[in-house]
Amino acid sequence: MREILPALDRWYAAGSPFGLATVVGVSRSTPRDPGAAMAVGPGDEAVGSVSGGCVEGAVFELAQEVVESGEARLETFGYSDEDAFTVGLTCGGEITLLVRRVTRDDDPTFGAVAESVSAGRPVTVATVVDGPAPRGATLAVWPDEVAGSLGSTGLDAAVTADARGELAQGATGQRHYGPDGERREDAVSVFLHSFAPPPRMLVFGAIDYADAVARIGDFLGYRVTVCDARPVFATPKRFPAGVEVVVDWPHRYLSGTATDSRTVICVLTHDPKFDVPLLAEALRRPAAYIGAMGSRGTHDDRMKRLVDEGFSESELSRLRSPVGLDLGARTPEEVAVSVAAEIVALRWGGSGAPLTATGGAIHPRRLDPPA
Template sequence: MRDILEPILDWYDSGMTFGLATVVHTFRSAPRQPGAAMAVSAQDEVVGSVSGGCVEGAVFEASKQVMETGEPSYEEYGFSDDDAFAVGLTCGGILHVYVEQVNRRMFPELRAVADSVRAHEPVAVATVVNGAGKTGARRVIWADRAGGSLGSPGLDYAIDDDAKGMLAQGLTGQRHYGLDGQRRMDEVSVFVQSFAPPPRMLVFGAIDFAAAVARVGKFLGYHVTVCDARGVFATAKRFPDADEVVVRWPHDHLKEITVDERTAICVLTHDPKFDVPLLQVALRTPAGYIGVMGSRRTHDDRLARLREVGVAEEELARLHSPIGLDLHARTPEETAVSIAAELIQTRWGGSGRSLSRTRGRIHGPAS
């Protein structure tokens, strides 16, 4: 829902009632992941998508129905080839979609949720979507508080605990409980949508390639920082897509910020006096991606210098160097695309090969 939050807030603030359809579970090659959402206004305006086009027509009708009745529904859409006009996913996957009516009375916490998302404050929304519980019951969980109820103190306690763990990992998905919150039971299905702060992309080196990398990083949903010790190059005017531009020695800056498994570190300086101290710090963080620009000769020289200062082989093995996939990229924009492709491959485990040369699922399982 994060990507449609702004337009639906305009509807919400105006007092409008609208339909909201959210993907809560998927099987096999479903095109969108849990949390993808589509909203339908009273004037038939549509924002968002749940399937990339396959079942949007059916979801539109379900949303209109929910707006009229006020009763939420739990829809399943799967592959169908026995009727050319049947509603189905041509890719062969299965989507479970929860459709609900939203307005200020039905979802009084939405404004507070949106404020937290804008402030990069972790917040999760838990909703009973199926089973024997109170369908549509909702609870909003922050790190230090919670509001609303799913129907019982035991269920609220269980979801508070699980939602905080999911927020820490940036996970969104369904969880199943007993009516009083018992785990390993399947009486109540609860969908937990995590609004964790966006992952960080740290771009070191205020060169022309960095502007293109910052641009594609924002497109992929990262909070982008560009850092360089040279103030004449590290300016907000040169990097308008970055969330922040920092003038500081890169290794000093990296030592003082929070880095987690979702963080991408892109080192574009290819200058030993910057790279070596920076990579000594970077390789001791839990960053999920550490990519370094340079030729193969520069890479070999860099490895030798890092070994001289005591960096272990298992640490060096974490480097994506030279940075990016082999696309024969030349321009800054093409290079940024190759880096973005490698980031996506690292996240989802793809082969990096042309799909026309591979077999099996196009959409791998969510990590």
Template sequence: MRELLSALRGRLDDGTPFAVATVVGVRGSAPRRPGAAMAVTADGRVTGSVSGGCVEGAVYEAASESLGTGAAQLHTYGISDDDAFAVGLTCGGTLQILVRPYTDAQPRRALSVLLEALDRAEPVALATVIGGAAPLGAQRVIGTGHATGTCGDPGLDHAVTEDARGLLAQGMTGVQSYGAHGERRMADVSVFVQAFAPPPRMLVFGAIDHAAATARMGSFLGYRVTVCDARPAFATPERFPFADEVVRAWPHEYLAGTEVDERTVVCVLTHDPKFDIPLLRTALRTRAGYIGVMGSRRTHEDRNARLREEGVSERELARLASPIGLDLGARTPEETAVSIAAEIVRARWGGSGRPLAELTGAIHRPGRDGADPAFAQVAEAEA
């Protein structure tokens, strides 16, 4: 949804009507999670995806109809439906999709407020009525100190705002139930609350070719990427066009003074003990969700011995992904970056790293709808 809003910026500015289809519920195996979205403009242009191709044709027709009527629609597509194969949903799961037209000024203004908050990297939530005794598709945008739009009732707005801020603080997305006037422990109204936390950070240490490829992969995965190196000749923005920032500083000093949370990934590619040891000693005492270190197995053993001498515990050493990356047979910096990204994704979602062809059961692992599950080593946080 974040990328979709950026793509719709021009449509909001020039007044072009459009409808947005959003996945608000998933049961079983499905290619996209709650919050995935697709937009259809009045002139037929499509942006985004709700299913990776499975039901896009049917959703396109629903969005076109919604633009014509000006009314929101709630659709369910599943393998048990008579038209499941006609629309291509053969994966065995069920998708619940809300189609919401944006033809009037007020709802378009709410999206603009949401987009402005995202541009400022502020935490913000979008609450949408998806069923019950409130207007279908009614929306409220909730930030830490502001709220815009209405779900249809002042009491409901108050309850949704409180809960949305709680969910936002935890980085959680999900469906909340209320009475018609916001009463707790009732289920007259269903509200889908989508939380948008600032992008997670990738900190890449060591201004080498592998760092440039890793920064590019991190940007592709949605991280805010920082490349840090103490050598001015190497740490230049021109060498790292996909990094959000390039910092010239001693790595351990920079890390000690920057924000690190459970969603942060740290990639140490320096190969030099005078950088590595103080940096890793600092990194292992942060909440970073992933700490990967480049080097041979011999380098890894030597590095661990040095860290033990510095007072690092075995439990802390166990957090290191070293040598960094999954075994893909990588040779080039770009292939190595893919192996690093694969290990980060595995740590993020708890995958096995094995070929899917060798496994049985569900492909998509269960988790909180729309939220980013725990990095295996630390606490849970949303992406």
């Protein structure tokens, strides 16, 4: 939902009611994950997507009805090939949507949530999906405060504790409770939508390849930093607007920078005096991806040096080197696509093989899709 928040915030600030449809449950192969959203606002303006085009027409009408009635709706769409005019998913999966009206009266916390997401402040929005609690009621949970209510003090307390746990992991999904917050599977279903700050991409080596990797990293939603010890190369004018540029020794900068399980580290220096100390630091800390550019010979020399530094075979297996998938890339932009493809494949468990050579679900389910 992050990408449509500017439009939603504009409608909310203007006092214009809008219908918000959010994916709260999925099964089998589906094009969008929990948290994907579509909204219909004033003048029948629609933003966002919940299925990649399969059911958006039906959701558009649902959102209009919900804005008119004020009553939240829970709808499930599955595969249907019996009638060409039947609304359903063509991928064979199933999605469950919560469609609710949003106004200042319906959801007094929405403006604060939108402001937090825009500012990169972490927040989880808990919304009642089903059960003996007001459907569509919301509770906004920050690390240090709470706003709104799901209908009972006990439920609010239990959900607040779980929401902060989910927020720490950047996780999104449903939880189930008794009416007063008991840990039960047969009562109130609550959707916890975590908005963690964007993951970081740290690019080391301010070369032409770094410019292309930084651009595609920004496009993928990462907060990108480019670092190089050489001030003549590490200049903001050489990189896209919004990309942070730092002049520092790479290993020293990384040693003072927080990373987590979503952080991507791309080492493009391919110079031992820079990349060996840097990779030694990177391999000692959490990261989703550590990739290093260089030829096969450079890779072999680098691995030998890292073994001499005391790294085990298991520790070195985290290093993706030479960086990227085998696409036959030549230009910096093509290499950036190769690197991005490897990052995405590792993130979602993809093989990197052509889909024509694989079978099974195109979008296999995972438990912790990004916010």
